[in-house]
Amino acid sequence: MGRYPEADLGLVKRHSIAKRTSRVGRNNLASIPDPGKPLEDFINGLPDILKARELREVAAAVATARRRKRPVILMTGAHPIKCGLNPVIIDLMKRGFITGLATNGAGAIHDFEMACWGRTSEDVQIGLEDGSFGMARETADLINGAVIQGDAQDLGFGETLGLMLNEGKFPYINHSLLAEGYRLKIPVTVHVAVGTDIIHQHPSADGASIGSASHRDFRILAEEVSKLSGGVVINLGSSVVLPEVFLKALTVARNLGHSVKNFTTANFDMIQHYRPNVNVVGRPVASGGKGYSITGHHEIMLPLLAAMIKSQHISRRGK
Numbered sequence: 001m002g003r004y005p006e007a008d009l010g011l012v013k014r015h016s017i018a019k020r021t022s023r024v025g026r027n028n029l030a031s032i033p034d035p036g037k038p039l040e041d042f043i044n045g046l047p048d049i050l051k052a053r054e055l056r057e058v059a060a061a062v063a064t065a066r067r068r069k070r071p072v073i074l075m076t077g078a079h080p081i082k083c084g085l086n087p088v089i090i091d092l093m094k095r096g097f098i099t100g101l102a103t104n105g106a107g108a109i110h111d112f113e114m115a116c117w118g119r120t121s122e123d124v125q126i127g128l129e130d131g132s133f134g135m136a137r138e139t140a141d142l143i144n145g146a147v148i149q150g151d152a153q154d155l156g157f158g159e160t161l162g163l164m165l166n167e168g169k170f171p172y173i174n175h176s177l178l179a180e181g182y183r184l185k186i187p188v189t190v191h192v193a194v195g196t197d198i199i200h201q202h203p204s205a206d207g208a209s210i211g212s213a214s215h216r217d218f219r220i221l222a223e224e225v226s227k228l229s230g231g232v233v234i235n236l237g238s239s240v241v242l243p244e245v246f247l248k249a250l251t252v253a254r255n256l257g258h259s260v261k262n263f264t265t266a267n268f269d270m271i272q273h274y275r276p277n278v279n280v281v282g283r284p285v286a287s288g289g290k291g292y293s294i295t296g297h298h299e300i301m302l303p304l305l306a307a308m309i310k311s312q313h314i315s316r317r318g319k
Contacts (some may be wrong), residue, residue, distance in 0.1 A: 103190055268296070
């Protein structure tokens, strides 16, 4: 016999599995994907477990919010735009699933370049070596010049660029969130951190106009957030700026007497970060609502979410 005492497993209390609560059953299992069947069958065949279930719940929240005419605000960083997702977002805007869109300065720049030249995103490492990174004069001078003029007319940063793109008849505006938002009368707000964007390093940059126009967009967003009860906020790939802006917009809305509660939030990112999970998923819905954190590559997760939203809408409409 060994020197150490052992627990007697013969004395443990056991029970029948028939009386045990099980969290996974046959109804939760996935269906086998069939490429010959409609996409809706693939969506419905996802397992009703963990993040597949949560993704379905987020899609249902968006569809329900729009059916009840409640807002759906998409906050997107620059990376989803660079991942080629503008057509997916624009389709959701056109179908009425997105009622407000917020981005950061980099997001606006990539969107603007795509609208004007049909391409964006330079090689940072190569340009950094010789100081040429971010020095494209056309991008900086067009955006900076537009913002100076727009601010003088009391326009926000996003509205200014959307107006310019539509009036200028740039060749690829059908790929632009800014241009499409302006055309659809959906507020697209741009939230700038001065010094973070390539257009700030050019002589055409005017800090006063940039700050004033972006602050006007903050006030526009705060007004949209004031209507958020029963709605949805999705943060797509912004780890700092937009979660911070959203939290301040929410406190302004509540400070002004709007009871902004019982809404849904979701953070989609490749890596889960502190600020989005606290400032989007956690704190805003602590007094009512639900938050979700879903991890995955934007170029896969957003098209899947979009398909699920439309599938939810079709299913509801058919009932």
